[in-house]
Amino acid sequence: MNIQMSFKENGKGTIFVVPTPIGNLEDMTFRALKTLKTVDMIAAEDTRHTQKLLNHFEITNKLISYHEHNKRERTNQLLSIVEEGGTIAIVSDAGMPAISDPGADLVREAIDKDINVVVLPGANAALCALVASGLPTDEFLFYGFLPRKKQEKEAELDRLKQIKATIILYESPYRVKETLRFIAKQMGNRHIIIAREMTKIYEQFVRGKVEDVIAWTEENDLKGECCIVIEGNETAEDNDSLWWASLTIAEHVRHYEENDNMTHKLAMKQVATDRKMSRREVYQQIHINK
Known part of the structure; x- marks a missing residue:
């Protein structure tokens, strides 16, 4: 168990997770600037890219690299500094660090060592694309980059x-x-959106069914990193539950035993998962309340 009191002295320093603009420098927050100016060190995914940002805001703090290829050796170095009371900010090339980013490893290691990790709010491409998509936002899955x-x-x-x-x-x-062709093949002709160059002067959102968007891409060039937002499967839950809806719990368990060769215990566990019940409730319905 780990309980963090972010701004209470614990004898150690702090790691600050600092979002940077995803395109428009005006999206840099006052708090992010203050943090970058006051920490002992800034760890960046690409120091050349981050140096331009720091130069723009006249920030001269020490900058070192922290990326996928050196994160093992750098993690120990950075944690040693913080354990001795130092402060470090981690940034990515754009947006929130630790999202599809090696900063996530540093955060995990810091938590394991009871080092405070303070996350500043700020720009995030995935959420901007989601809100702009017009698709449901009450439930969403961020996947990152496909294989x-x-x-x-x-x-x-x-x-x-x-x-x-x-x-x-x-x-x-x-x-x-x-990727769009794969989506059409595996997921069908759903509504999607491509979001590109967000917050920049050439910001663009391409909305439509997958096949229409594919046709559009054949006539137009895409530049800059893209977010793809895909409509969910609205019938997924209904299709999964229809086959057992008319069965009693006992019949449901027996179906798995007879058709899937499950043990009684495993069949009860699967029924509990299907019906979103506890295994104890399933057991009581079959063996106690019968």
Whole structure:
């Protein structure tokens, strides 16, 4: 168990997770600027990219790299500084660090060592794209980048097609067309949106059915990192539950025992999952309240 009192002295320093603009520098918050100016060190995914940001805001604090290829050695170095009372800010190239970003590993390690991790609110491409999509926002799944290999990508989309929630993906502009074809093949002709160049002067949202958007991409070039927002499977839950809706709990359990060769215990567990009940309730219905 871990309880963090973010601004109470505990003898150690603090790691600040600092979002940066996803395109428009005016989205930098006052608090983010103050934090970057006062920490002992800034750890950045790409120091060349971040240095431009720091130069723009006249921030001169020490900057070091922290990325996928050096995170093992850097993690120990950064945690040692914080354990001795130092303060560190982690930033990504754009948006919220630790989202599809190696900063997530540093956060986990810090929590394991009872180091305070303070997350500042700020820009995030996935949420901006979701809100702009016009698709349901009450339930959504952020996936990040799909696998690059064909079979792995198909398998993931096949799994995601069952999800009722709106789905958010990140994708390189060089792979968007291919990914859209995979979506159409595995998930059907759903409503989607491509969001690109968000917060910049060329911000663009392309909304429509997958097949229409694919046709549009054949006539138009895509530049800049893209978010793809996909309509969820509205019938997924209904399709899953229809087959057992008319069965009693005992009949439901017996179905798994006889048709899927499940043990009685495993069948009760599956029924509990299907009906969103506890296993104890299923047991009582069959063996006590019969």
